[in-house]
Amino acid sequence: MPSYEIAYETYGTLNAARSNAVLVCHALNASHHVAGFYADDKSNVGWWDNLVGPGKPLDTNRFFVIGSNYLGSCFGSTGPASTNPATGKPWGAEFPVVTVEDWVEAQARLADRLGIERFAAVMGGSLGAMQALQWTLSHPERVRHALVIAAAPKLSAQNIAFNEVARQAIMTDPDFHGGHYYEKGVVPARGLRVARMIGHITYLSNDAMMEKFGRVLRRGALGFDFDVDFEIESYLRYQGEKFSTYFDANTYLRITKALDYFDPAADFGGNLAKALARASAAFLVVSFKSDWRFAPERSREIVRALLDNRRIVSYLEIDAPGGHDAFLLEDARYHAALRAYFANIDL
């Protein structure tokens, strides 16, 4: 690509020593809008607003927080819906398949531009955690602390399988047109809906889903038809519908590929400890017991590799019920630990 734009937001003030910058990396469907709301859109609250802000665990009175939108997104950074300068048309299917490493390089250029030599911390959950981990490998000297939350060092076959079903849902939608749907004035909304429904199933734990929806009937009695019977069906349809109105299908295909491809140990014969030998940051690794998408065992692989390298690392395994989504939710133990961790970071 000849050039690209990266959308970002900042919160708080960079100190004179430029030592208080924290980069927050977002997950699959989020954006650089990490915290707060806009003057003209008060209902649009940042996705990690419960964690980031004045007086919050990541205190923006003390830290300069940057939310960066990944390359290929549909929320402001250059992505498949952006205009390809070579053709004057949307990139569409021609937009490259970008990787977590590419995102980190783009974020490093953003850091250069903002005059940040070294981050006090790089932090993320899920796919964002993979970026935080990659930061410690691509630019070890630029990261003092890495907060790797609800992560996996690479996707399992089951994780990839879910992603492939989501991609197939999009690519087999008649409105997909091989990725060139922008010119046709349509979006593969059916595919996006199904992709999002699958995603949501993997974000919630069975217990959380049962607690929230149980087998509650939407219409009071079984319909003996194919309309919505159970509340969970209604929820998934609603989430899918909402998603299809704002998310770009080509972006979805690419981020799921970025997830599938992420595997820092691949160049080291699958030996994660060897792969992480480059990292020099101090780590806080957090997992959630009810998360079956990236279960605690996956985080323990990272912890084990860091311990093998005698790195500074703490690991929390939080018994929160929320499933993979727990990293976004408020939990007293989780937030107390993050608050204490950030408070101990010298500026």
Add this chain to the structure above:
Amino acid sequence: MNNGMRPDLEAIVKWVPPGARVLDLGCGDGALLRHLWQERQAPGYGVEIEDQRVVACVANDVNVIQADLDSGLSLFGDRSFDCVILSLTLQAMRHQEAILREMLRVGREAIVSFPNFGHWSARLQVLLGRMPVSATLPYEWYETPNLHHCTVTDFEDLCRKIGIRIGERLVLHGGRPVTVMPNLFGSVAVYRCTAQ
């Protein structure tokens, strides 16, 4: 921390050589690890299961790994520590043999302290038909986290049976060493062990 420090911990601190790599099992709020780092420049990790204590470790700026000791030390590689510490925790575990073996797999030396059930006051209370309650055994039988009590003699028998060499022993009561009939007059025992 020195003045108010638990007597078994004072012994443990003295046994940790400067600069040693330490693993503290059941590390509580991380106070011992912090002390070892400050006094002995000994870096380390703690293992703790309870949420509030894990958060306290983070606040104390010590490395903590949240894990259940009874499911083993699989996160830690062979011989990755100089000292592995288990202070007043052995009796609350389910698998004593397994943890002692694990300690000497991941570490060169194991330092273990436990309340001595052979202390005369415990013997007397049992003789009088009651489960013992004392400063070192502070729980009523229905609320105790302790599962497997042992005496000085019992512990040494187990070490012999599973091939653990006892390098040094310190038996204490009221913070003072007990040399005469330690299994009767000592309320806390501290051991340094290695693999044979």
